[in-house]
Amino acid sequence: MAVFDQDPQPQVLYDQTDSAGIEGAYADIMRGLYDKMDSLKRSPDDFRTWTDEDGYLTFYNALLDFAGDETKDRVQVLQQLGEFKFRAGSEPDEKKKLIEECFAEATDQEDPRIVATSRSRRLSQIWSPKTDTILDYIVSRPAQAGRVLSDRLNPTNTEPLQLVGHPFKDVRSTDLQPVADAKVIAFERGSEIHIIPGVSKTLTNWDADTASVGGVEKVSLFETLLLHELVELVSREENPDLPALYTHMIASSFERYLKADLLSVAVEDFFLEWPVLSEAEEAERYEEQLKMEMEEARAMFAEEDIPDTFDDDDDDELPIDSDGKVPVKKKKIVKKKVVKKVKKKKE
Numbered sequence: 001m002a003v004f005d006q007d008p009q010p011q012v013l014y015d016q017t018d019s020a021g022i023e024g025a026y027a028d029i030m031r032g033l034y035d036k037m038d039s040l041k042r043s044p045d046d047f048r049t050w051t052d053e054d055g056y057l058t059f060y061n062a063l064l065d066f067a068g069d070e071t072k073d074r075v076q077v078l079q080q081l082g083e084f085k086f087r088a089g090s091e092p093d094e095k096k097k098l099i100e101e102c103f104a105e106a107t108d109q110e111d112p113r114i115v116a117t118s119r120s121r122r123l124s125q126i127w128s129p130k131t132d133t134i135l136d137y138i139v140s141r142p143a144q145a146g147r148v149l150s151d152r153l154n155p156t157n158t159e160p161l162q163l164v165g166h167p168f169k170d171v172r173s174t175d176l177q178p179v180a181d182a183k184v185i186a187f188e189r190g191s192e193i194h195i196i197p198g199v200s201k202t203l204t205n206w207d208a209d210t211a212s213v214g215g216v217e218k219v220s221l222f223e224t225l226l227l228h229e230l231v232e233l234v235s236r237e238e239n240p241d242l243p244a245l246y247t248h249m250i251a252s253s254f255e256r257y258l259k260a261d262l263l264s265v266a267v268e269d270f271f272l273e274w275p276v277l278s279e280a281e282e283a284e285r286y287e288e289q290l291k292m293e294m295e296e297a298r299a300m301f302a303e304e305d306i307p308d309t310f311d312d313d314d315d316d317e318l319p320i321d322s323d324g325k326v327p328v329k330k331k332k333i334v335k336k337k338v339v340k341k342v343k344k345k346k347e
Helices: 025-042 052-066 071-081 092-102 112-126 134-140 142-153 173-182 199-209 221-238 244-259 262-270 279-300 312-317
Strands: 011-015 082-084 127-129 162-165 186-189 192-195
Touching: 011 025, 025 142, 025 162, 025 221, 052 071, 052 112, 052 134, 052 244, 071 082, 071 092, 071 244, 092 112, 112 127, 127 134, 134 142, 134 221, 134 244, 142 221, 186 221, 192 221, 199 221, 199 262, 221 244, 221 262, 244 262
Parallel strands: 162 192
Antiparallel strands: 011 162, 082 127, 186 192
16 A cells, blocks of 8 residues: 555545535545435335345355455454354264365256355355344345445544545556556545545446446445445444454455445456556657657668758757657759750841
């Protein structure tokens, strides 16, 4: 995140401690998110239908995506975020077998389309999120997730919350390339959510193009991005010892509740054309292009082809065309006088 720290012109787009003092599109979005999460709290069915099975499947897929391929790594996450619930008297080997069955490869007799559903159902039988955590609410009680998030976004909440934008104006694209390679579009730090504001245009275009695909229609992709970061922030406030990877898995579960995997695909699209060249890089590129064209012009009119009357010192006086090419002086043509001879008449 060093590049973000070196951003010469970060902008505070919203400050909850002074919510009435900051105006603009992003401040309106943050205030609108409060209303939408309050609506989720009151009427979750207006957002989407959601069952425990949906919740476990969503978290299970996030676990597979981010926790690594080893069962021991996945178990470590599950132990941190929830509790296993084996039958009393279960032997260690039996417990191990039940856990391994949650991540078993598909058999030849199984339909690949329902393998994840089958495995997540097995997980729900032996494990559950810690009670009354944001993950518990996302998996089983989205209305309660809406309550927690709306409380955190409430303009009357005295806890600090800032949205900080990083336009990276005048920052060289070469310095920003590591951000693009890591695909870091936003992150949270303390009570601050940091974003690259330029992504909002791409996400808005995706909203228009994918309106019929599904997901919660009343929440945009950009709002989903902000909510993802807010869930990470709330998760860390619940448990400051949670690693960033774990809070990311929790937030990804809520993101997928809202928009499935559309946000991650749209962010990939943004990074196809970002970062853009800075003004300094544009000027350098123009100068380099101009230099190349001048060299090409000199090569076309080599010294031996230049008329004797052409004075090298006059180069600076020649106007330069808009394409950067130097016009060539035309050689003067001297017309010879023709003297007619008149024959004398013989006397």
